[in-house]
Amino acid sequence: MEKETIVFELVQSDLFDLSSVKPNTKVKIKYDLLHTLPHINQRNRCITLPTLINSLNNINTSGEGELINFEHQMEDSGIGDGTNEILGFSSKAFIPDLIDYGIDTNSEIPLIPSKSIPLKMEGVLWSRNGLVKKIINQQKSGVKKWQVSVEIAHDFKEGAFYLPDENKFIAVKDAPSEMIECYSADGNITLYKGKKLAFAWGGERGSVHIAGTGITCNPADRETKLELCIASMSGEPILGKGGDKEMTIDLMKLSVEEINNLKFDLEELDLGSKWTRAYINDLPDSAFAIVSASVKKETDNKSKYRGFPYKDVDGKIDLAHIRNALARIAQAIKGNSSDFTNEELLAGQKKLVSAAIKSKIGDYASSVEEDYNSLMKWINIWEISRVFENEFGDLSNEIKESLLQAVILEEKKLIPSLVTVLGTTLSTNAIAVTKEEINSLIIEAVKLEKQKWEDEIQLEKDTQVKLQDRMNILHEEKFDIASEELISRIKGIPINEEGDKKFQAELTYMKSLRVVPKVDTNSLRSSIFSFPGGSFGNKGNGDGKENLDKKVENNTKINPMVLAL
Incomplete structure (x- = not known):
């Protein structure tokens, strides 16, 4: 299937037409979620910073072979009929540099940082039955604001209750029965002796299994953010985040193969607001691969006689734009689709290749492939x-x-x-x-x-x-x-x-998973995971409050894995 891959930011909704989005195409997303304490989500769940760090190796980021169900609250959000699905996978997961949050990584990591720290992820969705198109259209029109949520598998016995008013953790195994009773069989957590009570996944310094993520209109963690989306389209290209339209579109074309093969970092596509047409016009001639003397004699329009900018106003090579220029100039040479002569294009290409090699930009793989015919x-x-x-x-x-x-x-x-x-x-x-x-x-x-x-x-x-x-x-x-x-x-x-x-x-x-788990859902009212013996969600066969009490008291039969969505 032929694919064109285009970049856009979901919040910029007035510049693109989604009428030609096809099913069964890749959509790449960049997002953050699962904020640590002091943030407590809408369902009174939380996670400490050490537990989040310990859980990084338990995140499904192994690639396209490991599909994750992204049908998180589709039906409850008024989209889909319960049979549609969006499958995808996470390709990258990390937390920001703790130094930026004032944390000394050479000392013991604090349970609760001064400011919540998110888990940042990148992933890919496979659109099925047009759901991705509907989601983007809803985001575009403002009918719904789509965010992300997380699916967590954890050991209930290894968790802890947290009293925010007292800044106190109490391990489940040490919790009094009246505190455990606040954690009902349907997953709701009520007040404990008139005080707010939360449940900390993984306890103070444990770990959990982050099984996947979902797109939802009603995440329990209201701080989640869906930052950037890349969709496959065959119609009009649309702008990325800021930047000049022509440059951005060509950058999108350059990244088609990289995006489809997940070999790029989304940060490289974030041109920012700096590279506007006015900014480019103010650049010196030395910032361009081609400055045509013959065209300059005929016009004062800088955009006509200068082409392929790759340096910023300070003369520094810009990674995104030199790669963009290399791709565009290679296409112009192959198709002779330029106002510049072939000699000017070849000379400009040599200048760009030399600059890329001299600056040791990556391994120069994508530019080399574009330049293969010339070599x-x-x-x-x-x-x-x-x-x-x-x-x-x-x-x-x-x-x-x-x-x-x-x-x-x-x-x-x-x-x-x-x-x-x-x-x-x-x-x-x-x-x-x-x-x-x-x-x-x-x-x-x-x-x-x-x-x-x-x-x-x-x-x-x-x-x-x-x-x-x-x-x-x-x-x-x-x-x-x-x-x-x-x-x-x-x-x-x-x-x-x-x-x-x-x-x-x-x-x-x-x-x-061979044992039927108890349900712990953040915002889902219908099942998205099925296992032998039943499904999760209110359609599953939960433990029941009496059984939960008995299991906790016996401390022997609590199902070790609980899904939190």
Whole structure:
């Protein structure tokens, strides 16, 4: 399916038309939620800063293989019929720098910071049945304000009650029966002896499993914020956050592949209000890749004779705009769709490539791919293949095959290294490179890549072994290892020490779900998770108040995992 990916901010609702949003397309969101104490949400739930930090490794961020149900309160919010769904996954989760909140990270982390600290996340939704389009239209028209909520799996016995008036925590295992009675079977928390009472997930310094997030009009945490959204569209492009329209649209086009593959940071797309048309017009000529003397003779319009700005007013290279300029100029060269001559475009491209290499902007991968056709003018693909055979005949067949495939099949794995070693030449007169110089540069590039590819091949082997070990463990635990969903989920867990910890956390979590949990919902009145024996929400089979009391008193049979939505 062909996809165009466009960036927009939900709060800017007067600039775009959503009539052409198609189902089954990716929508990327950036948001924050789950604010720590001193914030207490609308359902009297809270979390300490140490518990939030301890829970970061328990967040489902393993990638596209691990889908999360985002149908959070869809029906209750007046959208959908209960059968529609939005599936997605979280791709990134972190908390802000604690130093910015005046916290010394070399000392013990305080339970309650002076100001609530949020969990920040980025994720992707898959639109089903047009729900994403409806949500955005409602946000656009102001009919509804959509926010985000969180799904938490936690051990009730390891939690704590919190008395904000006294700034006091009481562990569940130490709580008097009359305090436990304030936590009703339907999840509501009432006053305790006339005083406000809250429940702290994970206790003072424990951890919880953050199973997913949901989009809702009525989050329990009213401080949540849906900051940025990226949707797939095929109609009119729309503006991002501030900035010049032409620049923003081209930046969107540049990011299509990166967005669809989740290989970019949303911060790079935040142009800010600084890069307006007036700001660009005031930039010096040195900030542009092209200043056409011939066009300047015909007009005083700066936007006509200058093109592809990539430096700010202080002469510093702007990351987003140099990448934007590289993509635009490559497209102009390929399609000859510019007011500038081809010679001017090529000269401007060399200036941008040289600046990108000199400034060490990332690994320059996206710009290199845009510039691939230009590079091939100076590097004959079959000549590279011949050099491989002549100069690297002693390589293992496995490595040699990888190298040849990278070139012959145009997988472009060599291109970043070639750009690095060709950097100086590209900025001067690349066409004059001799065959001998090309051979020498190719050899240098291959040497740069050889060890990396050997490591990748070994990692691939290690990954298969580790994956099989993990599947064997699941088999021993009687899980259905033939399940495509389970296989995909386990494959998404990294093969490293942190991945081992996450796998153990997932295993513990999955084993806990074999017992029917008690319901703890933030704002959901209908089920979104189903497990053997029933569903969560008021449609599920909750413990019942009497059973809850008995289980807490016995302290032996409380179901270890409770969902809080």
